[in-house]
Amino acid sequence: MTSSPASDKRQHVVETAYGLFKRAGxxxxxxxxIIAEADVAKMTMYRHFPSKDELIVEVLxxxxxxxxxxxxxxAEEVATPGQKIAKIFDWHxxxxxxxxxxxxxxxxxLAEFGDPxxxxxxAVARQKNGLKKxxxxxxEEEMPRGRAESVAAVLLMLIEGATLLAQMGQADTAIxxxxxxxxxxxxxxxxxx
Amino acid sequence: MTSSPASDKRQHVVETAYGLFKRAGxxxxxxxxIIAEADVAKMTMYRHFPSKDELIVEVLxxxxxxxxxxxxxxAEEVATPGQKIAKIFDWHxxxxxxxxxxxxxxxxxLAEFGDPxxxxxxAVARQKNGLKKxxxxxxEEEMPRGRAESVAAVLLMLIEGATLLAQMGQADTAIxxxxxxxxxxxxxxxxxx
DNA sequence: AAGTGGTGAAACAGGTCTGTCTCATATCTA
DNA sequence: TAGATATGAGACAGACCTGTTTCACCACTT
Numbered sequence: 001m002t003s004s005p006a007s008d009k010r011q012h013v014v015e016t017a018y019g020l021f022k023r024a025g026x027x028x029x030x031x032x033x034i035i036a037e038a039d040v041a042k043m044t045m046y047r048h049f050p051s052k053d054e055l056i057v058e059v060l061x062x063x064x065x066x067x068x069x070x071x072x073x074x075a076e077e078v079a080t081p082g083q084k085i086a087k088i089f090d091w092h093x094x095x096x097x098x099x100x101x102x103x104x105x106x107x108x109x110l111a112e113f114g115d116p117x118x119x120x121x122x123a124v125a126r127q128k129n130g131l132k133k134x135x136x137x138x139x140e141e142e143m144p145r146g147r148a149e150s151v152a153a154v155l156l157m158l159i160e161g162a163t164l165l166a167q168m169g170q171a172d173t174a175i176x177x178x179x180x181x182x183x184x185x186x187x188x189x190x191x192x193x
Numbered sequence: 194m195t196s197s198p199a200s201d202k203r204q205h206v207v208e209t210a211y212g213l214f215k216r217a218g219x220x221x222x223x224x225x226x227i228i229a230e231a232d233v234a235k236m237t238m239y240r241h242f243p244s245k246d247e248l249i250v251e252v253l254x255x256x257x258x259x260x261x262x263x264x265x266x267x268a269e270e271v272a273t274p275g276q277k278i279a280k281i282f283d284w285h286x287x288x289x290x291x292x293x294x295x296x297x298x299x300x301x302x303l304a305e306f307g308d309p310x311x312x313x314x315x316a317v318a319r320q321k322n323g324l325k326k327x328x329x330x331x332x333e334e335e336m337p338r339g340r341a342e343s344v345a346a347v348l349l350m351l352i353e354g355a356t357l358l359a360q361m362g363q364a365d366t367a368i369x370x371x372x373x374x375x376x377x378x379x380x381x382x383x384x385x386x
Numbered sequence: 387a388a389g390t391g392g393t394g395a396a397a398c399a400g401g402t403c404t405g406t407c408t409c410a411t412a413t414c415t416a
Numbered sequence: 417t418a419g420a421t422a423t424g425a426g427a428c429a430g431a432c433c434t435g436t437t438t439c440a441c442c443a444c445t446t
Binding site: 023024025027028102103107108109110111112114116124125128129150153154156157158159160161162164165167168169170173174177178180181184185188 | 216217218220221295296300301302303304305307309317318321322343346347349350351352353354355357358360361362363366367370371373374377378381
């Protein structure tokens with residue numbers, strides 16, 4: 001079985017496309033550009049992905065899995081909900097500082113694929129709702145479910161807003177203010193023990 | 194002087210382009226589509242705007258002026274900073290509920306034009322920084338300048354995040370939670386009188 | 387009456403887009 | 417050895433993209 005080299009090509013296309021989509025956007029990045037950068041024949045790409053849209057979905061899902069895995073690891077390092085949430089904000093701080101930060105790929109996808117029925121839109125919704133749910137579950141440890149859901153929504157909004165401000169060159173102050181606001185909100189919502 | 198009909202055509206192109214950009218995005222909307230929808234000759238468009246990019250900038254600036262005017266009016270209706278900020282959130286609630294809400298055009302522009310040197314990027318930064326500054330000036334009435342700037346940044350993040358969640362079908366809960374969080378933060382930062 | 391400026395219609399150029407098709411090649415399995 | 421599978425290279429189709437050019441028209445001003 002030659003399944004490893006096959007998957008390698010496939011994965012290589014996904015990662016190359018990710019880099020291009022991130023820098024130039026989805027519509028502005030052509031198939032020809034992707035296969036040239038990945039050094040792969042066009043048919044190789046179309047054999048793995050039936051269309052560009054499905055490649056985009058694959059890129060998004062791939063990044064979503066990676067992101068979830070990283071947050072899983074971070075959550076294991078600390079104990080309290082407040083610390084776990086703080087870790088998530090710290091992760092974003094490091095992300096904003098990384099050399100080729102270009103904003104949130106999922107938010108960008110939402111901008112270019114606004115139809116709620118489009119597979120790309122649904123992939124974005126999956127990722128964002130997943131992050132919200134993750135934070136909600138963390139918070140439920142020390143507040144009622146309904147309250148945890150509202151707080152998780154606010155934290156998600158802070159993160160999304162901070163990411164947008166970071167893309168506009170205000171990364172440091174944005175994530176610092178967002179983190180502080182987040183922890184204040186959690187402290188105020190905490191169930192007394 | 195026939196300057197009025199000239200301006201009429203120009204403005205009509207801007208408004209038509211706005212509707213299309215909002216629904217389909219910038220790169221996905223072609224010039225041909227715009228002039229067809231606006232029922233205008235291609236040369237008429239290119240006489241008013243040297244390029245598509247400059248048309249995009251004009252559309253963004255036009256919407257930014259409109260938005261600022263509406264907030265100006267709302268601010269006159271009430272007295273305290275808290276009320277003025279609440280009015281801004283209420284405005285967003287109405288926006289999210291409007292029949293053809295498609296998310297924030299400026300955020301979408303940022304997704305498609307990520308180069309900080311690009312005129313479109315700069316137009317987005319102008320609008321977002323303008324909104325932040327507006328809220329900061331409101332807040333300075335009852336808190337120190339540094340604090341007002343941080344709170345304004347947090348409010349902006351809440352608004353941007355709420356807009357993104359609204360586009361994903363969570364308009365009502367998002368704006369409600371964001372508004373409550375915003376007013377709590379302002380109350381906690383208020384300078385004692 | 388002559389001129390001026392905005393406009394319309396449509397062809398055109400040169401490029402890019404997604405996706406298909408064909409044919410040759412390399413590698414691994416049975 | 418024969419066959420299956422993945423790939424490479426590139427031509428190709430048909431549509432769409434931005435922006436330019438040309439010519440005619442119409443309304444208004446002087």
